[in-house]
Amino acid sequence: MDMQALQAEEEQLRQEIAKLPDEQKQYYYQQEKLKVKDPDTYAVLNWFVVVGLHHFYLGKFGRGAINIVLILLGLAFLELGGWIVLILVFLLELPQLFFSQRIVYRYNNQVMASILDEIHNKGIS
Amino acid sequence: MSLLQNLTDQQKQWSAIIISTVLVLTLATYKFIYTVLPYSSEAIAQSLPQSIYEALDESGIESLSDHQMLDTQLTAEQQAHYSQLFQALVPEQSEHAELTKTYQLLFRSWEEKPNAFALANGTIVITDEMISLLNDDKQVQAVLLHEIGHVHHNHVVESMVKVSIVSVTLSILLGDISAVADILVSGASIGIGAKFSRDAETQADEYAAARLVALHGDNQAMVEVLQKLKTVSDENANYTSWLSSHPALDERVTHLNNHVHEFSH
Numbered sequence: 001m002d003m004q005a006l007q008a009e010e011e012q013l014r015q016e017i018a019k020l021p022d023e024q025k026q027y028y029y030q031q032e033k034l035k036v037k038d039p040d041t042y043a044v045l046n047w048f049v050v051v052g053l054h055h056f057y058l059g060k061f062g063r064g065a066i067n068i069v070l071i072l073l074g075l076a077f078l079e080l081g082g083w084i085v086l087i088l089v090f091l092l093e094l095p096q097l098f099f100s101q102r103i104v105y106r107y108n109n110q111v112m113a114s115i116l117d118e119i120h121n122k123g124i125s
Numbered sequence: 126m127s128l129l130q131n132l133t134d135q136q137k138q139w140s141a142i143i144i145s146t147v148l149v150l151t152l153a154t155y156k157f158i159y160t161v162l163p164y165s166s167e168a169i170a171q172s173l174p175q176s177i178y179e180a181l182d183e184s185g186i187e188s189l190s191d192h193q194m195l196d197t198q199l200t201a202e203q204q205a206h207y208s209q210l211f212q213a214l215v216p217e218q219s220e221h222a223e224l225t226k227t228y229q230l231l232f233r234s235w236e237e238k239p240n241a242f243a244l245a246n247g248t249i250v251i252t253d254e255m256i257s258l259l260n261d262d263k264q265v266q267a268v269l270l271h272e273i274g275h276v277h278h279n280h281v282v283e284s285m286v287k288v289s290i291v292s293v294t295l296s297i298l299l300g301d302i303s304a305v306a307d308i309l310v311s312g313a314s315i316g317i318g319a320k321f322s323r324d325a326e327t328q329a330d331e332y333a334a335a336r337l338v339a340l341h342g343d344n345q346a347m348v349e350v351l352q353k354l355k356t357v358s359d360e361n362a363n364y365t366s367w368l369s370s371h372p373a374l375d376e377r378v379t380h381l382n383n384h385v386h387e388f389s390h
Binding site: 035052057064065071078 | 133134135137138141142145146148149152153156160161164
Protein backbone atom coordinates (compact mmCIF):
# COMPACT_ATOMS: atom_id res chain seq x y z
CA MET A 1 0.00 0.00 0.00
CA ASP A 2 1.47 3.38 -1.02
CA MET A 3 1.37 6.60 1.02
CA GLN A 4 -1.65 7.97 -0.85
CA ALA A 5 -3.68 4.86 -0.10
CA LEU A 6 -2.56 4.97 3.53
CA GLN A 7 -3.56 8.64 3.81
CA ALA A 8 -6.96 7.83 2.29
CA GLU A 9 -7.36 4.97 4.76
CA GLU A 10 -6.47 7.27 7.66
CA GLU A 11 -8.93 9.90 6.43
CA GLN A 12 -11.69 7.29 6.35
CA LEU A 13 -10.81 6.19 9.90
CA ARG A 14 -10.75 9.83 11.09
CA GLN A 15 -14.24 10.33 9.68
CA GLU A 16 -15.44 7.30 11.63
CA ILE A 17 -13.81 8.63 14.79
CA ALA A 18 -15.49 12.01 14.26
CA LYS A 19 -18.86 10.28 14.29
CA LEU A 20 -18.25 8.72 17.73
CA PRO A 21 -20.07 10.08 20.77
CA ASP A 22 -17.88 12.33 22.98
CA GLU A 23 -17.19 9.69 25.65
CA GLN A 24 -16.15 7.10 23.09
CA LYS A 25 -14.12 9.74 21.31
CA GLN A 26 -12.33 10.54 24.57
CA TYR A 27 -11.62 6.83 25.12
CA TYR A 28 -10.41 6.51 21.55
CA TYR A 29 -7.92 9.35 21.84
CA GLN A 30 -6.63 8.04 25.17
CA GLN A 31 -5.92 4.68 23.53
CA GLU A 32 -4.48 6.21 20.38
CA LYS A 33 -2.04 8.30 22.42
CA LEU A 34 -0.82 5.14 24.13
CA LYS A 35 -0.56 2.91 21.08
CA VAL A 36 0.47 4.88 18.00
CA LYS A 37 4.14 4.85 17.07
CA ASP A 38 6.55 7.50 15.86
CA PRO A 39 8.24 6.79 12.47
CA ASP A 40 11.38 8.67 13.51
CA THR A 41 11.83 6.51 16.62
CA TYR A 42 11.26 3.44 14.44
CA ALA A 43 13.93 4.64 11.99
CA VAL A 44 16.43 5.37 14.75
CA LEU A 45 15.87 1.94 16.30
CA ASN A 46 16.33 0.36 12.89
CA TRP A 47 19.63 2.16 12.35
CA PHE A 48 20.90 1.90 15.94
CA VAL A 49 23.26 -1.08 16.01
CA VAL A 50 21.13 -2.51 13.18
CA VAL A 51 19.89 -5.55 15.03
CA GLY A 52 16.11 -5.36 14.63
CA LEU A 53 15.17 -3.28 17.66
CA HIS A 54 12.50 -1.62 15.50
CA HIS A 55 10.56 -4.89 15.50
CA PHE A 56 10.26 -4.76 19.28
CA TYR A 57 9.03 -1.16 18.99
CA LEU A 58 6.10 -2.34 16.87
CA GLY A 59 5.45 -5.25 19.24
CA LYS A 60 6.81 -7.93 16.88
CA PHE A 61 8.68 -9.80 19.61
CA GLY A 62 9.18 -13.01 17.61
CA ARG A 63 10.84 -11.29 14.65
CA GLY A 64 12.92 -9.12 16.98
CA ALA A 65 14.06 -12.13 19.01
CA ILE A 66 15.09 -14.06 15.87
CA ASN A 67 17.18 -11.06 14.78
CA ILE A 68 18.84 -10.71 18.17
CA VAL A 69 19.69 -14.43 18.32
CA LEU A 70 21.15 -14.29 14.79
CA ILE A 71 23.20 -11.20 15.65
CA LEU A 72 24.51 -12.73 18.89
CA LEU A 73 25.45 -15.96 17.08
CA GLY A 74 27.07 -13.96 14.28
CA LEU A 75 29.14 -12.00 16.77
CA ALA A 76 30.06 -15.05 18.87
CA PHE A 77 31.31 -16.91 15.81
CA LEU A 78 32.59 -13.85 13.97
CA GLU A 79 35.89 -15.41 12.92
CA LEU A 80 34.17 -18.64 11.80
CA GLY A 81 31.98 -16.94 9.21
CA GLY A 82 29.63 -15.22 11.65
CA TRP A 83 30.28 -11.96 9.83
CA ILE A 84 28.26 -13.33 6.89
CA VAL A 85 25.22 -13.67 9.18
CA LEU A 86 25.74 -10.09 10.39
CA ILE A 87 25.84 -8.77 6.83
CA LEU A 88 22.74 -10.76 5.86
CA VAL A 89 20.76 -9.41 8.83
CA PHE A 90 22.03 -5.92 8.00
CA LEU A 91 20.95 -6.25 4.36
CA LEU A 92 17.58 -7.66 5.42
CA GLU A 93 16.81 -4.98 7.98
CA LEU A 94 18.34 -1.80 6.59
CA PRO A 95 15.88 -1.31 3.69
CA GLN A 96 13.12 -0.88 6.28
CA LEU A 97 14.87 2.34 7.30
CA PHE A 98 13.92 3.84 3.94
CA PHE A 99 10.30 2.70 4.28
CA SER A 100 9.92 3.61 7.94
CA GLN A 101 7.33 6.35 7.30
CA ARG A 102 5.11 3.97 5.33
CA ILE A 103 5.58 1.01 7.69
CA VAL A 104 4.69 3.05 10.77
CA TYR A 105 1.82 4.80 8.94
CA ARG A 106 0.32 1.42 8.12
CA TYR A 107 0.87 0.21 11.69
CA ASN A 108 -0.81 3.31 13.10
CA ASN A 109 -3.79 2.88 10.79
CA GLN A 110 -4.09 -0.70 12.03
CA VAL A 111 -3.96 0.57 15.62
CA MET A 112 -6.69 3.13 14.88
CA ALA A 113 -8.85 0.45 13.26
CA SER A 114 -8.36 -1.95 16.16
CA ILE A 115 -9.34 0.71 18.73
CA LEU A 116 -12.46 1.49 16.72
CA ASP A 117 -13.26 -2.25 16.53
CA GLU A 118 -12.81 -2.50 20.29
CA ILE A 119 -15.19 0.42 20.81
CA HIS A 120 -17.78 -1.03 18.45
CA ASN A 121 -17.47 -4.65 19.63
CA LYS A 122 -17.28 -4.03 23.37
CA GLY A 123 -19.68 -1.13 23.28
CA ILE A 124 -17.42 1.09 25.32
CA SER A 125 -19.26 4.16 26.47
CA MET B 126 6.26 -14.17 35.05
CA SER B 127 3.91 -12.05 37.17
CA LEU B 128 6.27 -9.10 36.78
CA LEU B 129 6.13 -9.51 33.00
CA GLN B 130 2.34 -9.72 33.09
CA ASN B 131 2.16 -6.47 35.07
CA LEU B 132 4.05 -4.56 32.40
CA THR B 133 2.15 -2.57 29.80
CA ASP B 134 2.77 -3.33 26.13
CA GLN B 135 4.90 -0.21 25.86
CA GLN B 136 7.01 -1.23 28.89
CA LYS B 137 7.50 -4.73 27.44
CA GLN B 138 8.63 -3.26 24.12
CA TRP B 139 11.16 -0.89 25.66
CA SER B 140 12.40 -3.59 28.07
CA ALA B 141 13.10 -5.84 25.08
CA ILE B 142 14.85 -2.97 23.27
CA ILE B 143 17.06 -2.10 26.26
CA ILE B 144 17.97 -5.73 27.12
CA SER B 145 18.77 -6.52 23.46
CA THR B 146 20.89 -3.38 23.14
CA VAL B 147 22.90 -4.21 26.25
CA LEU B 148 23.44 -7.82 25.15
CA VAL B 149 24.49 -6.93 21.60
CA LEU B 150 26.69 -3.98 22.57
CA THR B 151 28.46 -6.00 25.27
CA LEU B 152 29.26 -8.88 22.92
CA ALA B 153 30.08 -6.53 20.04
CA THR B 154 32.51 -4.52 22.20
CA TYR B 155 34.19 -7.71 23.42
CA LYS B 156 34.59 -9.07 19.89
CA PHE B 157 35.80 -5.69 18.63
CA ILE B 158 38.52 -5.50 21.27
CA TYR B 159 39.64 -9.12 21.21
CA THR B 160 39.05 -10.18 17.59
CA VAL B 161 38.50 -7.32 15.13
CA LEU B 162 41.07 -4.90 16.52
CA PRO B 163 44.06 -7.29 16.75
CA TYR B 164 43.34 -8.78 13.32
CA SER B 165 42.77 -5.46 11.53
CA SER B 166 45.65 -3.62 13.20
CA GLU B 167 48.06 -6.42 12.30
CA ALA B 168 46.84 -6.43 8.70
CA ILE B 169 47.00 -2.62 8.37
CA ALA B 170 50.42 -2.40 10.06
CA GLN B 171 51.81 -5.02 7.67
CA SER B 172 50.43 -3.23 4.64
CA LEU B 173 52.10 0.10 5.50
CA PRO B 174 55.03 0.94 3.23
CA GLN B 175 58.58 0.47 4.50
CA SER B 176 59.17 4.24 4.22
CA ILE B 177 56.72 4.87 7.07
CA TYR B 178 58.65 2.52 9.36
CA GLU B 179 61.89 4.29 8.41
CA ALA B 180 60.32 7.73 8.99
CA LEU B 181 59.02 6.65 12.41
CA ASP B 182 62.48 5.55 13.48
CA GLU B 183 64.08 8.74 12.15
CA SER B 184 61.63 10.98 13.99
CA GLY B 185 61.97 8.77 17.09
CA ILE B 186 65.74 9.17 17.10
CA GLU B 187 65.42 12.93 16.52
CA SER B 188 63.08 13.27 19.47
CA LEU B 189 65.41 11.49 21.89
CA SER B 190 67.08 14.77 22.85
CA ASP B 191 63.62 16.28 23.48
CA HIS B 192 63.18 13.68 26.20
CA GLN B 193 66.28 14.89 28.03
CA MET B 194 68.39 12.07 26.72
CA LEU B 195 72.09 12.82 26.62
CA ASP B 196 74.99 11.25 24.80
CA THR B 197 76.19 7.99 26.28
CA GLN B 198 79.03 7.91 28.76
CA LEU B 199 79.97 4.36 27.77
CA THR B 200 83.46 3.92 26.33
CA ALA B 201 83.93 3.01 22.68
CA GLU B 202 85.02 -0.48 23.78
CA GLN B 203 81.89 -0.97 25.87
CA GLN B 204 79.67 0.21 23.02
CA ALA B 205 81.47 -2.12 20.60
CA HIS B 206 81.05 -5.02 23.02
CA TYR B 207 77.30 -4.52 23.49
CA SER B 208 76.78 -3.82 19.77
CA GLN B 209 78.48 -7.14 18.99
CA LEU B 210 76.28 -8.84 21.57
CA PHE B 211 73.25 -7.20 19.96
CA GLN B 212 74.15 -8.14 16.38
CA ALA B 213 74.40 -11.80 17.42
CA LEU B 214 70.81 -11.63 18.69
CA VAL B 215 69.23 -9.97 15.64
CA PRO B 216 66.81 -12.43 14.01
CA GLU B 217 67.23 -13.26 10.34
CA GLN B 218 63.57 -12.60 9.61
CA SER B 219 60.72 -10.68 11.21
CA GLU B 220 57.47 -12.43 12.21
CA HIS B 221 56.01 -10.69 9.16
CA ALA B 222 58.27 -11.75 6.32
CA GLU B 223 57.22 -8.84 4.11
CA LEU B 224 58.65 -6.31 6.57
CA THR B 225 62.37 -5.71 6.41
CA LYS B 226 63.63 -4.44 9.74
CA THR B 227 66.88 -2.52 10.00
CA TYR B 228 68.18 -3.34 13.46
CA GLN B 229 70.50 -0.89 15.18
CA LEU B 230 71.43 -0.35 18.83
CA LEU B 231 71.79 3.18 20.22
CA PHE B 232 73.21 4.16 23.60
CA ARG B 233 71.95 7.15 25.57
CA SER B 234 72.08 8.51 29.09
CA TRP B 235 68.76 9.48 30.70
CA GLU B 236 68.64 11.13 34.10
CA GLU B 237 69.72 7.98 35.92
CA LYS B 238 66.72 6.08 34.54
CA PRO B 239 67.35 2.46 33.63
CA ASN B 240 65.42 2.16 30.41
CA ALA B 241 65.34 0.43 27.05
CA PHE B 242 62.84 0.77 24.24
CA ALA B 243 62.28 -0.18 20.64
CA LEU B 244 61.23 1.97 17.70
CA ALA B 245 59.20 0.77 14.71
CA ASN B 246 61.87 -0.25 12.25
CA GLY B 247 64.35 -2.00 14.53
CA THR B 248 66.12 0.85 16.31
CA ILE B 249 66.63 -0.10 19.93
CA VAL B 250 67.74 2.40 22.54
CA ILE B 251 69.31 1.36 25.84
CA THR B 252 70.38 3.76 28.55
CA ASP B 253 73.72 3.68 30.34
CA GLU B 254 71.76 3.39 33.57
CA MET B 255 70.14 0.17 32.39
CA ILE B 256 73.51 -1.31 31.47
CA SER B 257 74.90 -0.27 34.88
CA LEU B 258 71.98 -1.92 36.60
CA LEU B 259 72.60 -5.28 34.93
CA ASN B 260 75.16 -7.74 36.27
CA ASP B 261 76.34 -9.56 33.20
CA ASP B 262 75.97 -10.05 29.44
CA LYS B 263 73.18 -12.58 29.87
CA GLN B 264 71.02 -9.96 31.55
CA VAL B 265 71.86 -7.41 28.83
CA GLN B 266 70.88 -10.06 26.28
CA ALA B 267 67.57 -10.52 28.12
CA VAL B 268 66.78 -6.79 27.87
CA LEU B 269 67.87 -6.59 24.22
CA LEU B 270 65.87 -9.70 23.33
CA HIS B 271 62.80 -8.24 25.03
CA GLU B 272 63.12 -5.14 22.83
CA ILE B 273 63.90 -7.23 19.74
CA GLY B 274 60.70 -9.11 20.59
CA HIS B 275 58.74 -5.86 20.25
CA VAL B 276 60.31 -5.23 16.82
CA HIS B 277 59.89 -8.87 15.76
CA HIS B 278 56.16 -8.79 16.55
CA ASN B 279 55.79 -5.27 15.08
CA HIS B 280 54.27 -3.99 18.35
CA VAL B 281 55.09 -0.31 17.87
CA VAL B 282 53.20 0.20 14.62
CA GLU B 283 50.41 -2.22 15.54
CA SER B 284 49.86 -0.29 18.76
CA MET B 285 49.65 3.02 16.86
CA VAL B 286 47.19 1.51 14.38
CA LYS B 287 45.07 0.04 17.19
CA VAL B 288 44.73 3.36 18.99
CA SER B 289 43.89 5.06 15.68
CA ILE B 290 41.20 2.49 14.87
CA VAL B 291 39.63 2.91 18.32
CA SER B 292 39.63 6.72 17.98
CA VAL B 293 38.16 6.68 14.49
CA THR B 294 35.53 4.03 15.36
CA LEU B 295 34.35 5.90 18.45
CA SER B 296 34.34 9.21 16.60
CA ILE B 297 32.15 7.66 13.89
CA LEU B 298 29.80 6.08 16.45
CA LEU B 299 29.55 9.06 18.79
CA GLY B 300 30.05 11.87 16.31
CA ASP B 301 31.46 15.27 17.14
CA ILE B 302 28.69 15.95 19.61
CA SER B 303 30.11 16.95 22.92
CA ALA B 304 32.95 17.07 25.39
CA VAL B 305 31.63 13.79 26.81
CA ALA B 306 32.29 12.11 23.46
CA ASP B 307 35.83 13.51 23.47
CA ILE B 308 36.41 12.14 26.96
CA LEU B 309 35.01 8.74 25.96
CA VAL B 310 37.18 8.59 22.84
CA SER B 311 40.33 9.59 24.73
CA GLY B 312 39.57 7.31 27.69
CA ALA B 313 38.84 4.29 25.53
CA SER B 314 41.93 4.91 23.39
CA ILE B 315 44.18 5.16 26.42
CA GLY B 316 42.53 2.20 28.16
CA ILE B 317 42.64 -0.09 25.16
CA GLY B 318 46.13 1.15 24.30
CA ALA B 319 47.35 0.28 27.79
CA LYS B 320 45.72 -3.16 27.60
CA PHE B 321 47.48 -3.93 24.32
CA SER B 322 50.69 -2.48 25.67
CA ARG B 323 50.55 -4.97 28.56
CA ASP B 324 49.81 -7.83 26.15
CA ALA B 325 52.76 -6.71 24.01
CA GLU B 326 55.05 -6.71 27.05
CA THR B 327 54.01 -10.27 27.89
CA GLN B 328 54.61 -11.34 24.28
CA ALA B 329 58.04 -9.65 24.25
CA ASP B 330 58.89 -11.36 27.56
CA GLU B 331 57.92 -14.70 26.06
CA TYR B 332 60.00 -14.02 22.95
CA ALA B 333 63.03 -13.12 25.07
CA ALA B 334 62.54 -16.14 27.32
CA ALA B 335 62.32 -18.52 24.37
CA ARG B 336 65.47 -17.06 22.78
CA LEU B 337 67.31 -17.22 26.12
CA VAL B 338 66.33 -20.86 26.57
CA ALA B 339 67.66 -21.56 23.07
CA LEU B 340 70.92 -19.74 23.86
CA HIS B 341 71.60 -20.74 27.45
CA GLY B 342 69.16 -23.53 28.30
CA ASP B 343 67.12 -21.38 30.71
CA ASN B 344 65.38 -18.01 30.97
CA GLN B 345 66.81 -17.13 34.37
CA ALA B 346 68.41 -13.92 33.07
CA MET B 347 65.00 -12.50 32.10
CA VAL B 348 63.62 -13.30 35.55
CA GLU B 349 66.66 -11.67 37.18
CA VAL B 350 66.24 -8.51 35.08
CA LEU B 351 62.59 -8.19 36.07
CA GLN B 352 63.49 -8.68 39.74
CA LYS B 353 66.18 -6.00 39.45
CA LEU B 354 63.74 -3.58 37.83
CA LYS B 355 61.26 -4.28 40.60
CA THR B 356 63.85 -3.34 43.19
CA VAL B 357 64.62 -0.10 41.35
CA SER B 358 60.98 0.78 40.81
CA ASP B 359 60.24 0.15 44.51
CA GLU B 360 63.13 2.38 45.54
CA ASN B 361 62.15 5.36 43.47
CA ALA B 362 58.77 6.03 41.95
CA ASN B 363 60.43 8.10 39.20
CA TYR B 364 61.89 4.91 37.81
CA THR B 365 58.48 3.52 36.98
CA SER B 366 58.27 5.35 33.62
CA TRP B 367 59.60 2.33 31.77
CA LEU B 368 57.05 0.19 33.56
CA SER B 369 53.92 2.33 33.51
CA SER B 370 52.28 0.55 30.61
CA HIS B 371 53.66 -2.83 31.61
CA PRO B 372 52.04 -5.59 33.64
CA ALA B 373 53.11 -5.83 37.28
CA LEU B 374 56.67 -7.14 37.50
CA ASP B 375 55.67 -9.90 39.93
CA GLU B 376 53.07 -11.10 37.42
CA ARG B 377 55.68 -11.12 34.65
CA VAL B 378 58.11 -13.17 36.75
CA THR B 379 55.33 -15.60 37.72
CA HIS B 380 54.26 -15.87 34.08
CA LEU B 381 57.82 -16.66 32.95
CA ASN B 382 58.30 -19.22 35.72
CA ASN B 383 54.95 -20.88 35.03
CA HIS B 384 55.51 -21.12 31.29
CA VAL B 385 59.23 -21.95 31.25
CA HIS B 386 58.57 -25.44 29.87
CA GLU B 387 56.75 -23.95 26.84
CA PHE B 388 59.72 -21.76 25.88
CA SER B 389 62.02 -24.76 25.48
CA HIS B 390 59.96 -26.05 22.50
